[in-house]
Amino acid sequence: MSNKSEVPVTPTPQSYADSALSRVEDIRVWRDKIPNLVIPETKGARKRLAGAASVPREFVELATVAVKSKPVLVRASGQDLAQDKDLSDYADAYGPVADELEALASFVRHSVTLAKNKVGSEALTTYALAQRLSKRPETADLLPHVEDMAKALGKRNRKAKSQPAPTPAPAPVQ
Numbered sequence: 001m002s003n004k005s006e007v008p009v010t011p012t013p014q015s016y017a018d019s020a021l022s023r024v025e026d027i028r029v030w031r032d033k034i035p036n037l038v039i040p041e042t043k044g045a046r047k048r049l050a051g052a053a054s055v056p057r058e059f060v061e062l063a064t065v066a067v068k069s070k071p072v073l074v075r076a077s078g079q080d081l082a083q084d085k086d087l088s089d090y091a092d093a094y095g096p097v098a099d100e101l102e103a104l105a106s107f108v109r110h111s112v113t114l115a116k117n118k119v120g121s122e123a124l125t126t127y128a129l130a131q132r133l134s135k136r137p138e139t140a141d142l143l144p145h146v147e148d149m150a151k152a153l154g155k156r157n158r159k160a161k162s163q164p165a166p167t168p169a170p171a172p173v174q
Contacts, residue, residue: 034097036090060088127153 014022031037040046064081067073127149134142
């Protein structure tokens with residue numbers, strides 16, 4: 001059984017960039033295949049819909065029964081109960097599709113992070129080794145490489161040992 005936390009390295013006839021572009025194109029084709037797909041107009045559009053979208057199913061069913069049994073509740077704007085049922089069925093059916101796509105996105109992001117971690121760890125190990133070896137006379141020619149790597153790495157945010165805050169001087173007594 002393979003370890004799922006390893007990054008499999010398999011030779012491919014096409015580059016990763018070509019393969020990724022092809023997957024993006026496949027995903028975009030899905031847009032045309034998913035009925036009722038609406039692209040939000042603003043970043044917060046979904047959040048504004050959440051209130052009414054989160055009412056319990058039982059509440060919706062009770063409201064539907066009330067409209068069917070009490071003509072006074074039929075609005076002039078024409079509530080379409082058949083359309084409401086269709087949209088409810090759509091939401092029930094496509095909710096799991098969204099969940100699966102979010103899970104896949106999470107797995108792809110994890111795989112990308114794992115690949116970057118492996119490459120970054122190897123580079124950091126090389127840097128540490130080069131730092132040590134550059135201090136020896138026989139491998140001092142590594143020093144320019146170490147300096148270049150240090151510049152490229154930049155300042156890393158390491159948590160400094162916290163120093164206790166200075167005790168405020170007591171207020172003078174007047």
